[in-house]
Amino acid sequence: MILDKLKNIFGIKNKEQKIDDIVSAKVIAISKSLHKNKNSLEKIFSKSDDLIYRKIYLENSNTSLLLVCIDGMVERDLIADHILTPLQLEDNKGDITINLEKIKEKLITTLEVEISKGFQQLTRSLLSGNTLLFIEGYKQALMIGTTGWEARSIESPASEETIGGSREGFIESIKTNISLIRKRIKTPKLAVELLEVGRKTRTNIALVYLKGVINHELVGEVRNRIEEIDTDGIVGSSQIEQLIENHKWSIFPQIMSTERVDKTVGSILEGRITIIVDGTPFVLIAPVTFATFLNSPDDYYERSITSSAMRVVRYISYVLTTTLPALYLALTAYHPGMIPTPLVLTITESRMGLPFPTIVEVLIMEFTLEILTEASIRLPRPIGQAVSIVGGLVIGQAAVQAGIVSPLIIIVVSLTALTSFVIPVYSFTLSNRLIRFPLIIMGGLAGLYGIFMGWIFILIHLASIESFGVRYLGDFSPYKLEHLKDTIIKVPQGWMTQRPEILNVEDTKKQDIEKARMIVDE
Amino acid sequence: MKFLLSRYSKLFLSLLFIIIMIGCWDYKEIExxxxxxxxxxxxxxxLPKGYENDQxxxxxxxxxxxxxxxxxxxxxxxxxxxxxxKAQVKPIGGGGGGGGAxxxxxxxxxxxxxxxxxxxxxxxxxxxxxxxxxxxxxxxxxxxxxxxxxxxxxxxxxxxxxxxxxxxxxxxxxxxxxxxxxxxxxxxxxxxxxxxxxxxxxxxxxxxxxxxxxxxxxxxxxxxxxxxxxxxxxxxxxxxxxxxxxxxxxxxxxxSGIQTIYAKWIRDAIKGGVIVIKARHNPNILLTLELKKVKTKLRPIVDGDNVKILIKSKAVINLAEESETRYKDALKQDFIKNIEQGAKDEIESNIKETIKYVQQELGADIFHFKVILQKFAPKTWEQVEDDWYEVFRNLDIVVDVDVELEYIGTVK
Amino acid sequence: MSRELESINICSFIIHGMISIRLLSIPRAIVEYAENDSWISVLIMGGYALLIGYLFYWLGLRYKSLTFSQICEKVYGKFFGKIIILGIAIYTIISFSLGIRLFTDGIRIFLLDTTPIIFIITIMILACLYCLLKGVRTISIILDMLLPLILAFILLLVFLSLKNVKFIHLRPFFYGGVKPILQGAREMADPFLTVGIIGYVLPYFKNFKKMKKWIAISVSISVAVYTIILLLCIMAFGSTEIKYLIFPTITLSKSIMLESNILERAESLYMAAWIPITFSTLLLFYLASTLNLKAFFNTKKDRVIIFSQVPLFLVLALYPDNISEVFYLIGWNEDLGQLLIFLIVPLTAMIEFFKERRKNLK
Structure with missing residues (x-):
């Protein structure tokens, strides 16, 4: 355990090789006989009935070919138009020889054609949607790029709606996702590194960043951590997130995942690294800080004063959503002297004759709230709405009428629910919904003292965690005016001349004020 | 490391458990x-008379x-x-309160x-x-x-x-x-x-x-x-x-209420209020003045062993009401000067009377002349400290009120 | 020792060190001597604190990777050095324990009546412990996060109290002469000695750019806070009334009354605001104490020293029977602090200065 940690620190990789299912395919060599090759493939892909074996015989040149592909992963038109048709046409020209070289260089008209010698590479290629072409008498085979499977079209990101932002969200295909970024950053400095992860899934992962801007140690660190991943499979990007983050037991996300293209592009331009995982529309952004989770892309589309105001609202909401129930509990049960007298009398009146102590009441209602939010996510949209109406109105009102809870607690709980939806990033919202409960217990235990100490504990934790070498609260310490420009408030675009300093970027300058002005003047 | 971690967490959990079990010392429901x-x-x-037998x-x-x-x-x-x-089951938004009978x-x-x-x-x-x-x-x-x-x-x-x-x-x-x-x-x-x-x-x-x-x-x-x-x-x-x-x-x-006005005046505690004076040219006409701002300063005047207290005051007033409804002179400087002078005389004499009343009847230094001496003439204070109340009873007062009329209230 | 702090970080270290739980009770201690002129005492001591701060800084620059305790050992030799380190250790440990005890008593009076002291103390010590284990950079972030909050609270207190101010309470000036003012200034020595945290955190800084400026600014802010609070207390209550109050600053917030009914009792809120203030001061005492003990035992085992102090703190904090005993012990500890601030620190700087002169002459 300690050894492993040390190795992690110094970046030494474990010696043992990653186990690979395809490794076993290596032992078989490609044979000159098409029949034998077919048998080998059938052995490797036993019980896979979606493999298509197409035998082609070219009469004039007396050549036998075997075309292999996986149904549904290839674009059938592509194979017909660019492989089968040219071969037949060439053959029809008369008595000529057709060899491997010629097929590769001339006949096949798709973009990617490669020669492979081993079954290991062939298998991998086949599984990625390429088409294999064996030729009688050659101990080699061609891998032809015909990848094409059904993909969702680009839609507006469902989980992160904005008002002013672009309507394009990432989809499940890594190629489309990269192209969405490339479309917006047209510079050769945009680096796209491809990696593969997962013993069984062999998921493609792309690291996208700006060369010359990003801190190259960060790239190395991320690459190392991803390469060290040794797992059966990756299903979603959050698995990558959990496998490479620093503090596994923290409830705060240390990597941002987003569906939005504009947010990703903005982060890349700031000097952050983006991890795109094939098969998920969620792109990972690192490193991130506490403040980035409270920024919404909309902030950059609105006037700076209004968006600063919205930021402040968000920070206040953050405090409310985490602390309000605890505060209510502490004030009523410990310090009723702090509440104005008329309000104290009202609360007292509303709590007369209720069976449960306030702390139980708060916990019950908060728990109900969590159930409701969870239930409305699971259910299809129309039913989800019904559930929230049932939960919010009916249960709330019924609980008050039945004399189980006081009406004030309903206000408090619904306010915490509302404020929690103000936070733009869902994973961050989740962690903050969790903080609420220890704070309620602390507040119930020692009143305001408990809440303050609870927050001090949370702050210490927040201050101690880091995301890829960047402190989570690094935006607030040490004091720099530069930090303030895009954290709690947002200054006008022209003033944001520097990239965030905590990212340790190589090129700190984002824009010149003078130049920005000149453009305006023109 | 793992061993340590688990031990810590166990310790922490048991601590938390104990705290929760014993906790909530000061917890008390609001109701x-x-x-x-x-x-x-x-x-x-x-027992009041007539109630002795009331069970x-x-x-x-x-x-x-x-x-x-x-x-x-x-x-x-x-x-x-x-x-x-006791809260009865009442519909949400149903008014609340419900004091009953x-x-x-x-x-x-x-x-x-x-x-x-x-x-x-x-x-x-x-x-x-x-x-x-x-x-x-x-x-x-x-x-x-x-x-x-x-x-x-x-x-x-x-x-x-x-x-x-x-x-x-x-x-x-x-x-x-x-x-x-x-x-x-x-x-x-x-x-x-x-x-x-x-x-x-x-x-x-x-x-x-x-x-x-x-x-x-x-x-x-x-x-x-x-x-x-x-x-x-x-x-x-x-x-x-x-x-x-x-x-x-x-x-x-x-x-009394009126004495209170002037006691507050001396203490520089006037926040507003009303004084009524007689017009100088005709005692039958009553003028009601609203106090807008009163600023009073107390200072000791030390002259050898003799101590006096100077009450220097500046008042801004409005003419609120006049029992005579003809406002023909209202805009003339003389009229205003007259009112100011009348108010000044009235206030000064009232202040003096109030002080005299307090000095003679009550003997309590509610005007805090003592504090003034302590702060502005500490040497003199040390001399009079021992028989202060005697000194207070016979303390000479100089009153100087400066009245300024701001609005005359002519709307017609 | 990793150098990861920027020079501006020194601000929050100094301000948090100097604005401590003592701000609640110190007006009474000074007014006992200096009456209405107490604020002059604070200013005088503030000037001296700035000087001491610079001395610490100067010493720290001469031995860039050593804490003040280690410097003492270098300057005075092994034996005398250890004695001084022991003195500092006693001072820091007792300051921590009594500070937490004073705070707990305040909490018990204003927030939690019957909650056992040990519970309040344990939670506070646990928080300090947790933060200390996470390293100096974490401490610095925490301090930076809490500082605006604390200053905002104090500012709010000042603004809301302005209504209760009566300038007449400030008179007479200089009536008692210079001696009571100096005596009052001596009372301030103890809270201002915490400027010495400079001597312990300097090894963690990676750059010293404009450090002098930051030290001056932060010492001035702290002195200004003390002066303003003291002035407000005197002007709101008068010096005679302050002598009857255990925590004059809390009483100051008690007498706040807003025209509209927003907050019924401001003092509970202020007591709550004092929680982070106390936490940060205690944290710094803990840090200094740990670094000091490390120098004493010549060891690098942080954790052992951090953990082994906990029972000591607990026992010492629980020792006094009542608040007057706490104040008695604080008075005793203050004497030790005064010895440090008036004798040891200048002496160390002087010896170091002459050593250097001799070296230069040679």
Whole structure:
């Protein structure tokens, strides 16, 4: 355990090789006989009935070919138009020889054609949607790029709606996702590194960043951590997130995942690294800080004063959503002297004759709230709405009428629910919904003292965690005016001349004020 | 590492568990506190005539008597707590409140005792929710109690952290608990109603408005004399009628409403109010002047062994009302000068009279001349310190009021 | 020792060190001597604190990777050095324990009546412990996060109290002469000695750019806070009344009354605001104490020293029977602090100065 940690620190990789299912395919060599090759493939892909074996015989040149592909992963038109048709046409020209070289260089008209010698590479290629072409008498085979499977079209990101932002969200295909970024950053400095992860899934992962801007140690660190991943499979990007983050037991996300293209592009331009995982529309952004989770892309589309105001609202909401129930509990049960007298009398009146102590009441209602939010996510949209109406109105009102809870607690709980939806990033919202409960217990235990100490504990934790070498609260310490420009408030675009300093970027300058002005003047 | 981690977490979990098991020492449901809104301090009274045989009255009295550990009861403490109806199932947004049929929304409990703390704890034998004083609004002291000294009954209230420094203190010549018994027409609780009254000091200066417990404590600790408002009541009304002057912690006399205006004037405490003067050219015409701003400075004039106090004051007034409706001269400088001069004379003579009254009848330094000497002439103060009250009685006063008329109120 | 702090970080270290729980009770201690002129005492001591701060800084620059305790050992030799380190250790440990005890008593008076002291103390010590284990950079972030909050609270207190101010309470000026003022200034020595945290955190800084400016600014802010609070207390209550108050600053917030009914009792809120203030000061004492003990035992085992102090703190904090005993012990500890601030620190700087002169002459 300690050894492993040390190795992690110094970046030494474990010696043992990653186990690979395809490794076993290596032992078989490609044979000159098409029949034998077919048998080998059938052995490797036993019980896979979606493999298509197409035998082609070219009469004039007396050549036998075997075309292999996986149904549904290839674009059938592509194979017909660019492989089968040219071969037949060439053959029809008369008595000529057709060899491997010629097929590769001339006949096949798709973009990617490669020669492979081993079954290991062939298998991998086949599984990625390429088409294999064996030729009688050659101990080699061609891998032809015909990848094409059904993909969702680009839609507006469902989980992160904005008002002013672009309507394009990432989809499940890594190629489309990269192209969405490339479309917006047209510079050769945009680096796209491809990696593969997962013993069984062999998921493609792309690291996208700006060369010359990003801190190259960060790239190395991320690459190392991803390469060290040794797992059966990756299903979603959050698995990558959990496998490479620093503090596994923290409830705060240390990597941002987003569906939005504009947010990703903005982060890349700031000097952050983006991890795109094939098969998920969620792109990972690192490193991130506490403040980035409270920024919404909309902030950059609105006037700076209004968006600063919205930021402040968000920070206040953050405090409310985490602390309000605890505060209510502490004030009523410990310090009723702090509440104005008329309000104290009202609360007292509303709590007369209720069976449960306030702390139980708060916990019950908060728990109900969590159930409701969870239930409305699971259910299809129309039913989800019904559930929230049932939960919010009916249960709330019924609980008050039945004399189980006081009406004030309903206000408090619904306010915490509302404020929690103000936070733009869902994973961050989740962690903050969790903080609420220890704070309620602390507040119930020692009143305001408990809440303050609870927050001090949370702050210490927040201050101690880091995301890829960047402190989570690094935006607030040490004091720099530069930090303030895009954290709690947002200054006008022209003033944001520097990239965030905590990212340790190589090129700190984002824009010149003078130049920005000149453009305006023109 | 793993071993350590698990041990830590176990330790932490067990600690948390223990804390939760024992915890919540101070936890108390909001409805389980008896919010005391007002305290009234009286002298214990014998049964009123004609009630000696009244059975229910006798029983009530029995409850109010408590077994004392030392001596005979010297005070009758009354606390007022709100009556909050048990919540009935009521529809959301259905108005709330619902006072029901009871006429009074508050409950006044009386106990006879020596120390307030003892009485306070004794209340817990009658009240299922222990009294809670953080919302205490007023303390009303009976004049007889006040004349004997207010430190003994108030000491605990002055020191307890549960008490607020902003609690208002009043004096009444009636039985203090009767004031609490009043049900004001537009408020539920007499205590809260009364506590808001001094806020009207911007409208009238006939009542002292600095009546906080904290100020009383400061005066008592600083050994300066002070004044507190006097209230009277009917069954559904409360009125502040002037000020009670305190020398040390003992009440020595009263100031009428008008005297209060000028006492406040000297103390630089005027926030607003009204004075009425006679017009100089025709005594039949009354002029009502509104005080907009009054600034008073007190300075000692030391001349060898002789000390005088200079009261230098600047007042900005508006002409609010005139019993003669012809405003023909209103815009002339002479007219304005006349009013200013008239007001100046009136105010100066009233101030002198008030001081004379206080010096001779009360002998309490409620104007804080003592403080002025301490601050501005400390050497002289050391000479007169020992027989200050004698000096005070014969202290010469120089009054200089400068009146400025701002608005004449001609709208027609 | 990793150098990861920027020079501006020194601000929050100094301000948090100097604005401590003592701000609640110190007006009474000074007013006992200096009456109305107490604020002059604070200013005088503030000037001296700035000087001491610079001395610490100067010493720290001469031995860039050593804490003040280690410097003492270098300057005075092994034996005398250890004695001084022991003195500092006693001072820091007792300051921590009594500070937490004073705070707990305040909490018990204003927030939690019957909660056992040990519970309040344990939670506070646990928080300090947790933060200390996470390293100096974490401490610095925490301090930076809490500083605006604390200053905002104090500012709010100042603004709300302005209504209660009576200038007449400030007079007469200089009536008692200079001696009471100096005596009052001596009372301030103890809270201002915490400027010495500079001597312990300097090894963690990676750059010293404009450090002098930051030290001056932060010492001035702290002195200004003390002066303003003291002035407000005197002007609101008068010097005679302050002598009757255990925590004059809390009483100041008690007498706040807003026209509108937003907050019924401001003092509970202020007591709550004092929680982070106390936490940060205690944390710094803990840090200094740990670094000091490390120098004493010549060890690098952080954790052992951090953990082994906990029972000591607990026992010492629980030792006094009542608040007057706490104040008695604080008075005793203050004498030790005064010895440090008036004798040891200048002496160390002087010896170092002459050593250097001799070296230069040679």
């Amino acid at each position: 389980n506190r008896g919010y005391v809104l007002g305290i009234a301090i009286d002298k214990p009274k014998p 229910s009255y006798q029983e009530e009295k029995k409850l109010e008597r408590m077994e004392l550990q030392q001596g005979e009861p010297r005070y009758a403490y009354t606390i007022q707590i709100p009556i909050l109806p 009871e006429s009074s929304r508050s409950w006044d409990l009386t106990l006879l005792g020596n120390s307030f703390f003892e009485a306070n704890r004794e209340f817990s034998t009658r009240l299922n929710y222990a009294p809670f004083y953080e919302h205490l609004k007023v303390i009303i002291i009976n004049e007889k109690v006040a004349r004997e000294g207010i430190i003994p009954p108030l000491d605990m209230i002055l020191r307890d952290p549960e008490m607020r420094r902003r609690t208002k203190v009043f004096v009444t010549s009636e039985e203090a608990h009767k004031i609490l018994d009043v049900t004001p027409r537009i408020d539920d609780y007499a205590a809260m109603y009364l506590a808001d009254l001094p806020r009207n000091a911007t409208k009238t200066s006939r009542m002292p408005h600095i009546t906080d417990l904290g100020e009383v404590a400061e005066s008592l600790h600083g050994q300066v004399d002070f004044g507190l408002p006097i209230v009277i009541s009917t069954s559904d009304e409360i009125k502040i009628i002037g000020a009670a002057a305190f020398k040390g912690d003992k009440m020595v006399g009263r100031l």
